[in-house]
Amino acid sequence: MCRCQGRIEDGAIERARAALDADVDIVDLACRASTPLAADAVGCMREAPLLGERAASDAPLRFFPAREYAAGGVKAAPRLAALVAMAQLPEPPPVDAVSYDSQGRVAVLGAGPEAMAWAQRLQGKADARLQVTVFAEDESPLEASSPRQVPVHRARQVSVSGWLGAFRVAWTPANAVDASTCTGCGACITACSSDAIVRDGVSAYVDAARCNDKRRCIEVCEAGAIDFSFAPRTATFDLVLDLAEVPRLTMPHPPQGYFAPGGDVLKCAEAALEMTELVGEFEKPRFFDYQASLCAHARNRIEGCSRCIDTCSTSAIEADGDGVRVAPYLCMGCGACASVCPTGAMRYNYPAVPEVGARLRAALQAWQAVDRTAPTVVLHGAAQARTLQVAAETDPLPDDVLPLAVHDGASIGPDLILYALCAGAARVVVWQSDEAPATYLASAQRAAGFATAVLQGLGLDTDGARARAVSGDVDTLWAALAGPVPAALGEAARFHPQKDKRTTLEMCFEHLVKLAGATPPAPLPLPSGSPYGTVEIDGDRCTLCKSCVGACPSKALTETPEALQLRFREASCVQCGLCVATCPEDALSLTARLNLSPEARQPTVLHEDPPCTCVRCGQPFGSSAAVGRIAERLAGNPHFASPEQRRRLQMCGDCRVVDMMSPAAGRSELSVLDH
Numbered sequence: 001m002c003r004c005q006g007r008i009e010d011g012a013i014e015r016a017r018a019a020l021d022a023d024v025d026i027v028d029l030a031c032r033a034s035t036p037l038a039a040d041a042v043g044c045m046r047e048a049p050l051l052g053e054r055a056a057s058d059a060p061l062r063f064f065p066a067r068e069y070a071a072g073g074v075k076a077a078p079r080l081a082a083l084v085a086m087a088q089l090p091e092p093p094p095v096d097a098v099s100y101d102s103q104g105r106v107a108v109l110g111a112g113p114e115a116m117a118w119a120q121r122l123q124g125k126a127d128a129r130l131q132v133t134v135f136a137e138d139e140s141p142l143e144a145s146s147p148r149q150v151p152v153h154r155a156r157q158v159s160v161s162g163w164l165g166a167f168r169v170a171w172t173p174a175n176a177v178d179a180s181t182c183t184g185c186g187a188c189i190t191a192c193s194s195d196a197i198v199r200d201g202v203s204a205y206v207d208a209a210r211c212n213d214k215r216r217c218i219e220v221c222e223a224g225a226i227d228f229s230f231a232p233r234t235a236t237f238d239l240v241l242d243l244a245e246v247p248r249l250t251m252p253h254p255p256q257g258y259f260a261p262g263g264d265v266l267k268c269a270e271a272a273l274e275m276t277e278l279v280g281e282f283e284k285p286r287f288f289d290y291q292a293s294l295c296a297h298a299r300n301r302i303e304g305c306s307r308c309i310d311t312c313s314t315s316a317i318e319a320d321g322d323g324v325r326v327a328p329y330l331c332m333g334c335g336a337c338a339s340v341c342p343t344g345a346m347r348y349n350y351p352a353v354p355e356v357g358a359r360l361r362a363a364l365q366a367w368q369a370v371d372r373t374a375p376t377v378v379l380h381g382a383a384q385a386r387t388l389q390v391a392a393e394t395d396p397l398p399d400d401v402l403p404l405a406v407h408d409g410a411s412i413g414p415d416l417i418l419y420a421l422c423a424g425a426a427r428v429v430v431w432q433s434d435e436a437p438a439t440y441l442a443s444a445q446r447a448a449g450f451a452t453a454v455l456q457g458l459g460l461d462t463d464g465a466r467a468r469a470v471s472g473d474v475d476t477l478w479a480a481l482a483g484p485v486p487a488a489l490g491e492a493a494r495f496h497p498q499k500d501k502r503t504t505l506e507m508c509f510e511h512l513v514k515l516a517g518a519t520p521p522a523p524l525p526l527p528s529g530s531p532y533g534t535v536e537i538d539g540d541r542c543t544l545c546k547s548c549v550g551a552c553p554s555k556a557l558t559e560t561p562e563a564l565q566l567r568f569r570e571a572s573c574v575q576c577g578l579c580v581a582t583c584p585e586d587a588l589s590l591t592a593r594l595n596l597s598p599e600a601r602q603p604t605v606l607h608e609d610p611p612c613t614c615v616r617c618g619q620p621f622g623s624s625a626a627v628g629r630i631a632e633r634l635a636g637n638p639h640f641a642s643p644e645q646r647r648r649l650q651m652c653g654d655c656r657v658v659d660m661m662s663p664a665a666g667r668s669e670l671s672v673l674d675h
Helices: 011-017 048-052 074-088 112-123 188-192 214-218 265-278 307-311 334-338 352-369 380-390 414-422 438-457 474-480 499-518 547-551 578-582 625-634 641-651 654-660
Strands: 097-102 105-110 132-134 151-159 167-173 197-200 203-206 233-237 239-242 279-284 288-290 317-320 322-328 346-348 376-380 403-407 427-432 467-471 533-536 559-560 565-568 588-594 604-608 609-612 618-623
Touching: 011 074, 011 352, 074 352, 074 403, 074 499, 097 604, 105 167, 105 233, 112 132, 112 151, 112 265, 167 239, 188 197, 188 214, 233 265, 233 376, 239 265, 279 547, 288 322, 307 317, 307 334, 307 438, 334 346, 334 438, 352 403, 352 414, 352 499, 376 380, 376 414, 414 427, 414 438, 414 474, 414 499, 427 438, 427 474, 438 467, 438 499, 438 588, 467 474, 547 559, 547 578, 578 588, 578 625, 609 625, 625 641, 641 654
Parallel strands: 105 132, 105 239, 132 151, 376 403, 376 427, 427 467
Antiparallel strands: 097 279, 151 167, 167 233, 197 203, 288 346, 317 322, 533 588, 559 565, 565 604, 609 618
């Protein structure tokens, strides 16, 4: 721990060290000393590059923002203790990697002259190992170059898909001459009797308005560069430079390797420079796990939940039958899919919830070991961490604030918000950049709103100030934190958060009920779209067809084989809406609420109907409601005009056949000669 010439006061350091069972060495001007640093972690982010070179062991030093966040006198001691406690924790276990292989094949898309100019600049970087292809999307003349540096396609309807190392460019030729194949020999120009072919810098160009369709040009072209079929084509590239004013890929976070600077010369130059560094093999973490068995996206081609698809800023998630498919090469690791998933089918791994929970628990315990007050925990991403550290250089953090950075703030869901409050935080604020996609803030606000509804329902948050989500700069953050800081909810929880989201939430609910002293509380109202609730049924409409049972992904709806009953376990319901969308009778509706009573964990009868007994043999064969509904719908059918015919609707399948073949039905005994 470096004092940094008194920026961190000795009193704060001593109070923090006394409260922790930690091996902390206190030095001054560590960044200017010449001796190796025999440490595992250093409390300074500003000089991390310099200090990292002076590690005494081969293991890399870890850095934490004590210098930045612990300024401000002795009052910073609780925050300093929390930072040291988090720094003592082991690194999270490594996650699987996703590999990219980029060979430097570049597609430049745009107007011909501009695209050619940037292509030649890229191709001219000898050390970049780039092989550039131009897709000219207008009819502007192309300047001749000798020797020819890049292949050129006159193209229209150009589209792009894929990712770094595997972009697929699809296009339709805009001219009969393939400029990338043409040798520029001029044989076609000589052979054309209508003077429809002219020189076009790097190749030849066919003027379709003057062409007489004799196709002599095809006969004389030994390179096979002329084709009047204009068949769509595709090619694979590693990198794409899109110079169009409107990018082809419009998702908030386009894939790595795709650059769309438009006509901005400076941005084009920056993109060209970055592309030269994207040749070779690269790795990134596989940020997520997906359990298809838990997914509530669809059943039998009927859509239920699509929150991960709607939230993803990279278009990495798409429907795949009853579940979804995630392209790990497109995933940027925001974690928003996991934060909005109601079932826990999508899990974030970088870091996973248990690792973040361990940091929260250690930090809050250390804080309260120094000061019995409860802090305001600010959860944010790595980009906001840098912003906050710069701001803290001149303005110390408010005394009650405890920042905690994760890879991306969009990964913060209701489970972590409620766990932080259960573990001893006074308030929790999820802070995001105002440049983040709007879906990120919306998902964070839903998570905070869910937490607030639970707390208010239990009487633990009268003014709704314990859980917030904000976006903007540091001043916006401080404005959101204005006002008195409440005390902690009560005794800190002792449980650890789990990978399974609903398990963590249920442990939080149990702890909050204990703090509220309400056993069992009445069902708590929740905002629409919350992942907990009940199913309401219109008994007059329901025929117990049980389509909803087959559609329910969480097995909240079940049937009783020995009785005509529809049963419901409320604690398992994720409010995906598949039952409502599947029901052919429009008999179901959803109500968001949180039922914490023991009965919510047990299956209860949602609807039942006495069986209809056969009027001929007395055996049960279906529900009374279903038989009655069939009779209503067939009331005007000529095949059921007589009382005897209508009576058959009240018979089982066997008796119905026997009755139809009986003499009383107007025919003789069934013969083997009957067809």
